[in-house]
Amino acid sequence: MSGAFMFHGGRVSEAARLYGGAPEDWLDLSTGLNPSPWPAQAPVDWTALPDPDALARLEAAAARHFGVEPGLCCAVPGSETALRLLGKALALPGRALVPAYRTHKEAFFPSRPAQFGEVPRGQEVFVMANPNNPDGVLRAPEAVIEWARHIHEAGGFLIVDEAFADCQPEASVAGAVAPGFRMIVLRSFGKFFGLAGLRLGFVLGPPALMMLLRQMLGSWPVHSAALALGEAAYGDSAWIAETRRQLPVRAAALDTVLRRHGLSPEGDCPLFRLVTGCEGKALFERLARARILVRPFAEHPDWVRLGVPADPAALDRLGEALA
Template sequence: MSGPWTWHGGGLEAAKREFGTGDWIDLSTGISPHPWPGPATIAFDWQRLPDPDALARLEAVAAVCFGVDARHVCAVPGSEIGLRLTGTLVGGPARHIAPSYRTHGEMVAGSAPLATEAAPGYDGTLILANPNNPDGRVTSAATMQALLDRRGLGGWLLVDEAFADTDPATSIAALVDDGRRLIVFRSFGKFFGLAGVRLGFVLAPQAIVAALRERLGAWPLSAAAIAIGTAAYADREWIAAARRRLADEAAALDTLLTRQGHRPTGDCPLFRLIEVDDAQALFERLARRAILTRPFAEQPHWLRIGLPADAGARTRLEVALADG
């Protein structure tokens, strides 16, 4: 299976053209269905260029959340750009854990896929996600430390933590230091449910941060992204409540899927992966009921299902799954 839905989540307009308009539920992404509510209260001065001091404040506030010194934090206009720019700085040879996020295989020219079980024996630059996407697998802290320890031979450990905000215990951001060959990528839009802000971070040794800033140039972020990101990362009460809510709703999704005969996998509360005989048929059946999920061209038995926003959306999903 190939098409706009297998390349990346979020192809809602293409789905409407293919399957018809209606009251769609988009479960094709790993973006939280509960966005941080603050943007409606923030005013921006669109006539002024973004202020460098404001950008530094954003990085400092985010650094506290990540548990890393602000000197190692570089804000970027989306983690996608951070991944690709950093890949050009690091260079090859490199390997990327597969299956995982598609961009990992494009970050470093010539990078080849590597099975998870082969990673402990590889010494060069290694690219992986934790939690992993699309299967939600979480790599233990001990394993991550062992992978980092092997980088002393010259390679880098590049860790995409786009989904780590849901559980900070999965992050190794605190280990980022000038003396370690570790670079961590963080995403704002997924946990805060505001992917349109286009905000991400690269956590790296200061030499990498400096090189990134040179390539990004002046004013890398909009004033809106800076203001929204600063206020959101400072909202500790909302962050704590969101983590509890997402965990509870992921458990409810697990119960729903199990009740319908599926075995959900994954430890990231923003999505679950199920394996079926014909994922394309199930994808199309759900799409005809205005429910968009995420199939995979290279894995015809996989279907990723994002977190429904409420009980009504869960009910619609369960009815559609049951109506075979």
């Protein structure tokens, strides 16, 4: 098994080279993306530079969706880029909750592990995801905001990565973002809407920080397709509501299949499940031979994360491989 599969999900072409088959033969369960994406339908003018008015409309549509004022919302070319920019903009040492995204640990230097609710020791940046990745732990918004207040009083910042929060909007702390409050929320477009290739995300935070980010990003922070498709998707309330209804049903079906084969799924996010206490490498290899890609972890050889399959046929395929 190549170490590349432990870095992040989505390396289907490399999996095909190593284990056979064409990339289109594979069932990719290595990411936490919605396997039934929003049907991308919006006109895109590729002959013109991205329109500033279109950017303003996108940020306004996203802000309504998140429940914040537009002035607190800045569009970025993906939340990973945003984290790395925030590392430079805030210029403070960082603490990342573990387990966590690799970027949470890389964006701030020096970076040390942290525990949720830990008492800050001064001006530090704490980074967490809610729901968390890869274990899917979902923390109550009241507890997150209370921790943010303690970090604020110590002169630091709390960054809450809500990449998966569209699935469970009641758990979001976006509504608590405010001028003068040192809490920053990151939101991702690609995971819930299933269009990760668009590379679109948002930073929610104090106006002065949003202005600094816009200066760092320059005149055209995201491309024209992201502007058009993002605005249309955030306005599609019917699709959003139906997707929020369907995802937990699919996740429950995945739980049933995993338990049937002696595995114990964990997590509260309906886009993926973590299996612990297994022979991770052996499980990865077995599924790879069946042209199914999942996410292993170098630091946790007894873990495997699986994305939720799109339909019963994909779920049956997984079940047959696990048998």
